[in-house]
Amino acid sequence: MSTELESPGDDALVATGVAGLDEILGGGLTPHRVYLLEGNPGSGKTTLALRCLLEGVRLGESVLYITLSETKVELAAVAKSHGWSLEGVPIVELVAQEAELEADNQFAMFETSEMELGVTTRAILAEVGRLKPVRVVVDSLSEMRLLAQNALRYRRQILALKQFFIGRRCTVLLLDDKTGEAQDLQLQSIAHGVICVEQLSPEYGAERRRLRILKLRGQRYRGGYHDFKIIRGGLEVYPRLVAAEHPDDDAEIVQLKSGVAEVDALLGGGLEFGTCALLIGPAGSGKSSLTVQFAKAAADAGIRAAVFAFDERRQTLLRRSKTLGMDLSGPLKAGTLTVQQVDPAELSPGEFAHEVRRAVEGEDGGPGARVVVIDSLNGYMNAMPEERFLTAQLHELLTYLGNKGVATFLVVAQHGLVGHQMMTPVDTSYVADVVILFRFFEAKGRVRKALSVIKKRIGRHESTIREYQMSRRGIEVGEPLVQFQGILTGTPAFIGPAEPLLGDSDE
Template structure:
């Protein structure tokens, strides 16, 4: 019977809230976290009750402080009510991010004069009933004194302990909601989920206007990763699903999940030249803008060198390019480029080329997506190289649906007219080769395949195009040479059989092959 009455009260309060709310007049309270505001489509509707939940160490306090700091920067009055942490602990959190929290009003309940003496045990009322009532009164009195527009309660587990009875705990929260709603105060309730056996409080979820859940996961190797999810937000078409976030000096950074279908920039799908006529002929004039090309082959066959050829030519045209290195060091890459005759440092100095060394043990898929998106939108990048896809996937082994996430990135880049080159090595060096678990059609519009083949006791390289979704392409197999003269494509290997298997059968003369190598570059 009591539970039924509580449900009725919740329903009545929710109905009153719906009747009193006018979407056209509701103000939006920014959280102070750019990525989180993007997920929330601007921020939190002001004057409502919100729940921020998560296990200890997930970043709740940092998010709460940033929420109040944003209010202060907008000239609002704010209040941080701490029921567990001391002022010194909160100030130390601020110092770690370079924040001065002295201007933020802080009500430390542990220091408040609640006067919980032993003689109350002789009262008719239980001592915990008096404690909770006086705690709520102290809070409401402080609110009346400061008159804030934003309030944070950190955390609810202490209120549960004071209430002891779940029914009384919910009733007090209902009273608080009514009190703050009448004053148009935006309230953020912080819950560490320790007072409810680690489970989500469904009654609390129904009471709040919105619920944000933070999660922290410790990996088998590398740093911990964090992600958040908006469980509910009434009246807002937020971005659902999980979003990666990190805590760095300066606060929380949220990497909103990318939905490629929301982005499209009109462009002309013109061919992009490599600077080598024979290579462009293989692709019927060159790669098209807004397409993804997969360069695949065994290690040392020249995949990265072909990508560098396209990057150098793009920079010569005055375009901007970026290379994301998951495998190779930047210094080694620049040395390799010099041997090919490319001085990439001049383009780096001119801010035309960015080479990003990706830390496999620290980066998350969401962070990588946001880095790519930022490069395109803020730096007007026209060509992107990912070296390599295998490095990207192996750097985050405990993440799920990585191929789906990289497909979303590539779809976004294609709609922005960016030329994307994905380097991916194949298993083994010679003989039959395969790319385990990779759906080529799902990832790439065009595929450049490289192979080793043997002739007269020497290892040579072959190149062919096995797919070009953007147009026609040669179906021939040609020799590839990479040396001090640069990258060269030879004649069709029409006197060979079985080149792609790595074990060719030669039936002609050596006239069709390039001259014997002297200083070939791997």
Template structure:
């Protein structure tokens, strides 16, 4: 046996942090695992990362390829800027002599000749190196060489027993190119990791993985988004808000404008979500930026995720409005991240938000806008559930979240493409209205769970000193329709029917 000390930890790392989290620690050592997925899903990359982690720990590791050449594997590694030092590669591929018609079998079935030869080559390479980690790529070759499902199942079962006795952890890769569902291997394997590529009508494919089976371990079930970047697979563990529950005091965050604070009943509370809703051009993004800048001025750290507006445009606009966001960004107290909706998966955004909160200490998070968030996954049926988990997570972390929602239309009845008003703790509603041949803005607070607030509709102006909340529009009736009726004298009873 190998003189090196075998892994004694209850779990061994896969080499992918996010996958280790999904598996609640990694793989149980000395077991056989099935890694399945369609071509291009990243199975080979996952296998190489698994072996690279073993090599980093000083283990003997072996990659047995039945379909790709060593040059092809090294090209994959080079694309990730990896060196394969420490990884032993053994090719078990058909010899080019097989192209000679005289070499074709006429009496014996290939399983009677080639399967035995393949098995012998695999076992000899394992016995020569005595590795602690092995990747066999791919099972499709073994399945096609086997004469029957029974023989194939017994072959895989024999491999399982063989590697277990040698204290070796084996990953068997299946590219799912045959029609068989391969339930034989799934029933034998200690764990099954499935990689999927989901086609979208526009933008890049969405990739997600699922742990179908893992004996004796309480893994994180369900789908988890992942991506293949330069450097390997990055897995974004599905956000589960219930895991971060805690009781926190809700401090109030001032907006910086006394009239605005008064309208909101003193400001917004830490750990609450605020939806800023209204049609285009009413100042939603400006309000979100001012809320963020005001929080930073009070000693907090923030993060803003921009779906529609570029970072440069936002900073130039806030400079003109006297909102001190650029200095906060330059000092590092605010991070601004541009998001491409065509390239984003919901799990990836949740991961970015978690990183901003847990690694950078952000206590205020802005998502601008929800429409861009929706466009990132137009076919995602559970987008509201994703958002609910994200907002709950932020709330339990004591983070104030600000969501910008764009309503369809300019005047009259407004419609929200993604209605999340029931999820938000606070709802700020903005409207255009016309008066004296001029387009004006109005602001009101429709909802506030954290306490009392003013229920009147007030004038809103965007000045070089930022947003200013003006007086209540007591002489106007029907402001929310966009075409209000002006009254010479305020109708107190009409404006406040409770009096």
């Protein structure tokens, strides 16, 4: 979190009407100041500005929208697309006259002895003086930059407007579409705060937007980039998750049972809440099925669980689980289990973290999820191939879940099926408290599955390797495979007398 000074009391701040942005700002904007909202065309500046004014109308404040670029018709169309009514939002449309843009007809807006305002500036001052608004939006500064003709006149004009607005106790948003200089540091130095919005275009998938507070004098705020989306009704901002803001509650250590006695025995009784389990192995080895077993066991016990599926359609997951003896329809209907299919092409890291946080903290005011399944890390990484520092963001998310006392299951599919060449897409074993390893091995002419726990930070666990099988009866785990050696390599050697394996009697 970035800070300059302690923020004033929340009752003194100006709410923007966007909950996520207000959270980033520490409650809102300091009143009676001038702020710069900058971003390229299409990044969401107008939508944010209109939402801020409508919030003022809701609070009974007088507002004013001064437009030098968009027409009233265009603004009304933007509002209509969001289901808004601009009743109570006066719009002053100031279109620069053609003569004003000709160099020969430009008058100096400021002179040494006396300030002479141009037609546009005088019109702005007149409307503010007449309506006496509390919130003002000026859209956009690129037109005023053209009228000023040079940097000195432009800066002095903005300074004069700043003093004028502050003297009339207005909170002002100056919109800049960045069509002039790449980064107008002169303008940023004048403003009390600077909010930068960006629109990114990945090679595949929908565009992504993010914002950053470049500057905010005298107020605590959350630094860094924050993802957001433009939806019907305005902006949905996803504040960057900071795990340190959610300290560990030091609750009593309680174990989550899977409902399969042999699996719980491998884990030393179960998985502790507040820890993360990494389930790693080749595709088809049963990782997702075991996480569903844990989620169903929790839901059946009245503990809310949330499954985020990157790799599998929701309906496919439900059908597959039912064929394995895990009917999820009851917990889904009772609300103790949620299964959310994640669309890889429409996702940003901030939005995903927000969805997880919303599930954990409870959407309807009820208890939040205490079991979270992310299936899989491969899908998470592939969904956002152009994003940097995904591992760091994942670490922050897992730390947050641990602080909240959530049992987290993270599925990772290794490249390859058997042998020594299996590799993981990214090494995340260091962030996991428990590592459960899945392997294929061959015995008696059949491909079989093996399960073992190779790491557990809290408490003891079995060091044995057990056979693992999925059938219509559910998940079955056999006795330790003491007659085999080299199972983890996929090419075991038989070293003892024959023993029955799972499925030998009826398959």
